[in-house]
Amino acid sequence: MNQNKMSLDTLQKEAVFSHFFALCRIPHNSHEEKNLSDAIWTWAKAKGMAVWQDERNNLLLRRDASPDARQKPGLIMQAHMDMVCEKAPHVVHDFQKDPLVLEVSGDLLGTGGRTTLGADDGIGVALGLAIMEHPPASHPELELLLTTDEEDTFSGAAAVDFSRIHGRQLLNLDHAREGQAIVGSAGGMGVCCQKYVQLESVQKEDRFICLSIDGMVGGHSGEDIHRGRGSAISLLGRWLEAAGKTAPFRLAQLKGGTFRLAIAREARAVIAVDKVVEPAVVETLESARNHILSEYKETNPEMRMHIEATSIDRISVISARDSKLTTAFLLLAPQGILEMEGLDHFCVRSSANLGELTFDEKKKCVKGMIELRSSATMGAEAMYGKIEALMHLVEGSCTTFSPYPAWPYRKKSSLREKVRKTYETLGQGALLVTPVHCGLECGFFAAACPDLDCVSMGPDTFDLHSPQESLSISSTLRVEHFLRELIKELAR
Structure with a gap:
């Protein structure tokens, strides 16, 4: 994509940004995600996917494995639907009803400093939806877990019922730095x-x-x-x-x-x-x-x-x-x-x-x-x-x-090694594997399902939780490509 000619209209043609723009039109503050959850449920049903919604408005979408990968361990992709709602002092914006106003500036997608963008973690949701809609031809069973209320009390993650979920490899899409694989997080x-x-x-x-x-x-x-x-x-x-x-x-x-x-x-x-x-x-x-x-x-x-x-x-x-x-x-x-x-x-x-x-x-x-x-x-x-x-x-x-809860570091991780191998095979340099100083839902998931193997990744996002929040367009597209390659690797 020619970055000199990028606009909202050209980005709309990319599946991941088409999904993200749709999210931005539906208010989704913490505790107010039901409209967004219902919209995604309706979309998944129309696409013929299996989909469940619980009383917390968490969603689980599932796509069967391709015939050649039915014996391979499945992958859960996970993101949260809510966002932090901050606005600049001079801005008039009602987060309960107004859509977000988006702007492109070079390689960055933002709001022009008006409000938070909600890329934390709307872009994770959008990446998951893009993969579920058009997965690689060869793929294991794919599940997409979308949670609520991550930015406040984590009540969505705490309520997830893993008895319904098949996979035991979870890729959290709520990290803000490309080139890093997060393998532990803080509690608090x-x-x-x-x-x-x-x-x-x-x-x-x-x-x-x-x-x-x-x-x-x-x-x-x-x-x-x-x-x-x-x-x-x-x-x-x-x-x-x-x-x-x-x-x-x-x-x-x-x-x-x-x-x-x-x-x-x-x-x-x-x-x-x-x-x-x-x-x-x-x-x-x-x-x-x-x-x-x-x-x-x-x-x-x-x-x-x-x-x-x-x-x-x-x-x-x-x-x-x-x-x-x-x-x-x-x-x-x-x-x-x-x-x-x-x-x-x-x-x-x-x-x-x-x-x-x-x-x-x-x-x-x-x-x-x-x-x-x-x-x-x-x-x-x-x-x-x-x-x-x-x-x-x-x-x-x-x-x-x-x-x-904190998400403790796991000494042996098959998913971590496949993530590392795939990333470095793509020629994007060495992958930094590190814990991160923020609360991630993986702490709840690991506590509820001790054999769950988790890694967290995502595209470059800047100035989270502030009106200056922005998202790198090129990084988002690279991360989407990486996810598709990782899924192919998991199907081999």
């Missing part, structure tokens, strides 16, 4: 941190200052956690802490991020200070702003930090004491890499992401949502112990939710 959990606060009356001498951070790159809380992009919420805590060294303040508003699985790109606070100390506080904030912007100028070239005098319709604010404790939480909440693996190549073992921050004035409650990840057996639990200690110190509380 969500953590909800809450601090109830005392409110005090606004005083006549109070002056309000609005602090806002935006324009940060953000990204995937697992796969991008090592890129040094910083978190708007954590930096807001650092900024507030600098102000508190000059004079006491009381928080009036507090908000940051949108989802615990996405690194926070924006954060905002409004503080009340006595008019006598306002100039000194602003001076301190300006100095801290300059230091932070300088520190992050390479990884966040569009980052902005605003300081504005403001007036708000408030009769109460968080007490000075609880404002100080809340700032301590933001400053000390674990964020980013916490531990590295002892491997020859770069790999994160444990990390945390404070991805969402809110203040509910009616409930008098500050809430933070954290995602913990670790490939160590008890790594997430150990990190949670530290958060428990922190919340005790700031007079708050925390609870866990949506735990998911």
Whole structure:
């Protein structure tokens, strides 16, 4: 394909992109995948495939082996149907009803920075559908397992019934780097941190200052956690802490991020200070702003930090004491890499992401949502112990939710060796075989079916979980070709 002439119309002629474009026309946020699941079920039935849909709207499609490969072990291809829904601040988009707006820029398919693309993992779904529709002439039994709610609680993967599934070789299509075969993933959990606060009356001498951070790159809380992009919420805590060294303040508003699985790109606070100390506080904030912007100028070239005098319709604010404790939480909440693996190549073992921050004035409650990840057996639990200690110190509380298991490395893997052989036979260089620092559904599958042999692969996708998300067109086509060659190898 001539990349200089690529357009949406030319891509539509490629089976994998035709399927992907169809997905993009059907909203499919986590917990809202039923319409997409029903559409794929209807399509599979029309194509004469065996297809099952469970109560979680998971799908299993099956195609019989070609006559020459009926005795060969079958292959399960697997992807998830839901997507993370993030949009740029200026964009009007309703993820419950609006189709995604797509653009081609060179070799990249994206949304022009408007919204997430949903290539995580819509392109995995599309690859599976393209193969199931037109498999190689010689192929073993093929199954396509499509799950729901991967981006939130993994409830779809947790509900999969392997008694219905024939295959014991599973190729997960939810990785974002071509040339890598993933053979293990982190486990983790969500953590909800809450601090109830005392409110005090606004005083006549109070002056309000609005602090806002935006324009940060953000990204995937697992796969991008090592890129040094910083978190708007954590930096807001650092900024507030600098102000508190000059004079006491009381928080009036507090908000940051949108989802615990996405690194926070924006954060905002409004503080009340006595008019006598306002100039000194602003001076301190300006100095801290300059230091932070300088520190992050390479990884966040569009980052902005605003300081504005403001007036708000408030009769109460968080007490000075609880404002100080809340700032301590933001400053000390674990964020980013916490531990590295002892491997020859770069790999994160444990990390945390404070991805969402809110203040509910009616409930008098500050809430933070954290995602913990670790490939160590008890790594997430150990990190949670530290958060428990922190919340005790700031007079708050925390609870866990949506735990998911790690996918342990398998020493002997027939599928891994066939994947490696096929990839290197195609002349695309050596294949990097590595674990990955994100949660993959393979952890649930391996726990439910101990003899399951899993590998995860996929095309190059960039800036996941952010409006800058994009997908390499050429990489997608190469991965589709690789899948077809792998299936031929499995049929031999």
